[in-house]
Amino acid sequence: MKAVDEPKSGMTFKDEATLSAYYKRYAKQEGFGVRIQRTKRESNGAMKYITLGCSRGGKHSSSSNNVSKPRPTTKTECKTKINAPLHNGEWCLTSVELNHNYGLNPLVSRYFRCHRNIDLLAKWKIELNDRARIRMNKNYYSFVVKAGGFDNLQLKKKL
Structure with a gap:
């Protein structure tokens, strides 16, 4: 499989599916999972902004009733993400953050939900x-x- 280049500000994509597929290939190569962090839609439902980030981003809020037995979590508040608004019919990366706060392992990336x-x-x-x-x-x-x-x-x- 051909190596995927690192995302950089200014990169453009013809549609949201191409952008998402590119970032998932990059994430699989590097060893992390991907999730959609934020989207913004127009009144007709068309997407005009998307933020894709690391699957370990965000904070874990426990839904367990028993405080003495907390459930395990993979959330580490990782700040890795890319932002892409729709501009003149193309998705353009405006900001790219690639620093993870945990160790990556490309050998196990195929087990992440987004890569299966x-x-x-x-x-x-x-x-x-x-x-x-x-x-x-x-x-x-x-x-x-x-x-x-x-x-x-x-x-x-x-x-």
């Missing part, structure tokens, strides 16, 4: 095999063989 995906053909195959009563572990290992090993697989064992 199952294409329509794979979903269809899973459902077809389920109807044929093929056990889930056999189904999973067929994907492993097709991908050329566990390291190339885009999904986790638990389907």
